[in-house]
Amino acid sequence: MAAKILIVTGDAAESLEVFYPYQRLREEGYEVHIAAPAKKTLQFVVHDFVDGFDTYTEKPGYTWPADLAVADVDPADYVALVIPGGRAPEYLRNNADVQRIAAHFFQEDKPVAQICHGPLITLVGGTLNGRTTAAYPALEPDVEAGGADFVDGEAVVDGVVVSARAWPDHPAWMRAFVEVLREKAPVE
Numbered sequence: 001m002a003a004k005i006l007i008v009t010g011d012a013a014e015s016l017e018v019f020y021p022y023q024r025l026r027e028e029g030y031e032v033h034i035a036a037p038a039k040k041t042l043q044f045v046v047h048d049f050v051d052g053f054d055t056y057t058e059k060p061g062y063t064w065p066a067d068l069a070v071a072d073v074d075p076a077d078y079v080a081l082v083i084p085g086g087r088a089p090e091y092l093r094n095n096a097d098v099q100r101i102a103a104h105f106f107q108e109d110k111p112v113a114q115i116c117h118g119p120l121i122t123l124v125g126g127t128l129n130g131r132t133t134a135a136y137p138a139l140e141p142d143v144e145a146g147g148a149d150f151v152d153g154e155a156v157v158d159g160v161v162v163s164a165r166a167w168p169d170h171p172a173w174m175r176a177f178v179e180v181l182r183e184k185a186p187v188e
Contacts, residue, residue, distance in 0.1 A: 002029055002030055002031040002187060002188075003029075003030055003031070003079045003185055003186070003187055003188060004030065004031045004032070004033060004077055004078045004079060005025050005030045005031070005032050005033075005078060005079060005080045005081070005082060006032075006033055006035055006073065006075070006078040006080070006081050006082070006101070007021065007022060007032060007033070007034045007035070007081075007082040007083075007084065008035050008036075008070060008073075008081065008082075008083055008092065008098055008101060008102070008121070009034060009035075009036060009042065009066075009083075009084050009086075009088050009092075010036045010037055010042060010088040010091070010092055011036075011042050011043050011044075011088060012043070012044070012045050012086050012087035012088050013042070013044050013045070013084050013085070013086040013087075013088040014044065014045060014046070014047050014061075014084060014085050014086035014116060014166075014167060015044040015045065015046050015061030015062050015086075016046075016167040016170070017084035017085050017086060017115050017116055017118075017166075017167050017170075018034070018044055018064070018084045019062070019064075020167065020170045020174065021082045021084070021113060021174060021177075022034070024174045024178070025082070025174075025178075025181075028178060028181070028187060029187035030079075030080075030181075030187060033067040033068060033078075034064065034065075034066050034067050034068075035066060035067065035068050035069065035070045035072075035073050035101070036066035036069065036070065037069065037070055037092070037095060038066070038069050039065075039066050039067070039068055039069045039072075040065070040066060041063050041064065041065050041066075042063060042064055042065070042066055043060065043061075043063050044061040044062050044063065044064065044086070045058050045059065045060060045061045045086055045087070046058070046059045046060070046061040047086065047166070047167075055138075058087075069097075070095060070097040070098050070101060071097045073097065073101055075100070075101045075104035075105060076104070078105075078110075079110060079111070079181075079184075079185035080105070080110055080111040080112065080113070080177075080181060080184075080185055081101070081102065081105045081110065081111070081112045081113070082112075082113045082114075082177075083102070083112070083113070083114040083115070083118035083119075083121050083122065084115060084116070084118060085114075085115050085116020085117040085118050085136060085166065086116065086117060087117070088117075089117045089118055089119075089120040089121045090117065090120060092120075092121055093120045093121045093123070093124045094124075098121060099121075099124055099125055102121055102122050102124070102125070102127060103125055103127060106122070106127040109159070109160055110160065110184070110185065111160040111161075111162070111177065111180045111181055111184050111185055112160065112161045112162070113161075113162045113163070113173065113174075113177040114133070114135075114161070114162075114163050115134075115163065115164045115165070115166065115167070115169070115173060116135065116136045116164075116165065116166045116167070117135070117136055117139065118135070118163075119133050119135040119139060119142070119143060119146075119148075119163065120139070120142065122161075123142060123143065123146035123148070126146070126147065128143070128146050128147065128148040129146065129147035129148065130147060130148070131148050131149070131158045131159075131161060132148065132149040132150075132151055132156060132158045133148050133149070133150065133151065133156060133158065133161065133163040134150070134151050134152065134153045134154070134155075134156040134163040134164050134165050134169075135150065135163065135165065136165055136166055137152055137165060140152075152165065153165070154168075154169035154172040154173065155169065155172035155173045155175065155176040157176050157180065160180055160184055162176045162177040162180055
């Protein structure tokens with residue numbers, strides 16, 4: 001039986017930031033489950049960068065079914081957690097089950113990969129306090145207000161936590177995360 005990895009996300013998550021780790025980790029031999037506020041078909045989005053535009057743009061992206069609701073997640077069943085970005089973390093951070101899940105991975109020192117706006121979730125409850133993390137650059141004040149050190153980097157590793165700025169960082173981000181997984185939670 002393959003080791004299981006949990007992706008916590010929801011509507012308006014960045015499509016690439018869900019699907020890249022989902023497929024890359026399955027390629028490594030992990031069983032990957034997507035948990036959302038409800039077990040339903042999720043609507044992801046595409047964030048892109050346009051010359052001359054002050055921030056990213058957003059368009060509808062792919063749809064994909066969540067495997068289970070966050071209320072039904074037993075985080076002890078999973079060896080690692082992935083938190084994609086997009087707008088989903090803005091509201092997921094207020095969900096008590098999402099907070100419970102994230103806290104488990106930090107308390108048990110299990111691998112966590114977060115990207116873009118994902119740290120909005122792990123900042124809640126102080127789980128990033130004293131750590132170093134990357135995030136979408138506009139989140140630098142949020143990261144620092146949460147007691148963490150912000151690094152503008154493509155693959156920031158702090159123990160078992162691997163973070164990145166946004167989907168252009170995927171190769172370095174997942175390469176670093178897979179290295180952590182091979183050491184801390186290898187596929188059997």
